[in-house]
Every structure is written in C-alpha cells, then in structure tokens.
Amino acid sequence: MRGMSISPEALRFDADCMWVDLSDGRTIGVPLAWFPRLFHASPEARGAYELSRRGIHWRELDEDISVEGLLAGRGDLTRTDRAA
Numbered sequence: 001m002r003g004m005s006i007s008p009e010a011l012r013f014d015a016d017c018m019w020v021d022l023s024d025g026r027t028i029g030v031p032l033a034w035f036p037r038l039f040h041a042s043p044e045a046r047g048a049y050e051l052s053r054r055g056i057h058w059r060e061l062d063e064d065i066s067v068e069g070l071l072a073g074r075g076d077l078t079r080t081d082r083a084a
Contacts, residue, residue: 006067008051013043020056020070034075037063 010021017029018038032039038046041061050057055066069077 006071007053008056008067011049011051011056013046022067028070030070030075035063035065036076037061
C-alpha cells in the first residue's frame with residue numbers, strides 16, 4: 001500500500017473493540033484481543049495515545065498500530081503463534 005494517504009483522525013474504545021475513524025470517512029473496528037497490550041491496559045493508558053499520519057502510538061504501552069495493518073486485518077505481529 002505504498003503511497004497511502006489514509007490517516008487516523010479519531011480513536012475510541014468500547015468493552016471489546018477499538019474504533020478508528022479514518023480520513024477517508026471509514027471507521028474500522030478491531031477486537032482488543034488482537035492487541036494484548038491494549039486489552040490488558042487501563043482505560044487511562046489506552047487513552048494516552050498519539051495519532052500520526054501513518055498510525056497510532058502509545059508511548060507508555062510501547063504499542064504502535066499502523067493504518068496499513070488495520071486495513072489488512074493484522075493484529076499484534078510481535079506475539080508468537082504456536083499454531084502456525
């Protein structure tokens with residue numbers, strides 16, 4: 001997705017999902033279970049994010065999520081999947 005110009009504009013959470021409003025008008029909902037650091041974080045820690053042109057960053061949680069990854073349906077790629 002080289003040259004992608006879609007960026008995150010807003011972010012919110014409910015009990016099970018993270019919702020990202022994108023600059024192209026779409027809203028993406030992804031399960032928090034895809035991102036264990038966010039899933040286990042406090043609401044305050046989840047709320048301490050920074051939006052950038054390419055994604056979302058949580059300094060305190062050491063978590064970065066790209067718009068490209070969200071659009072591709074990818075969760076946390078740092079975990080090891082023993083079923084693979």
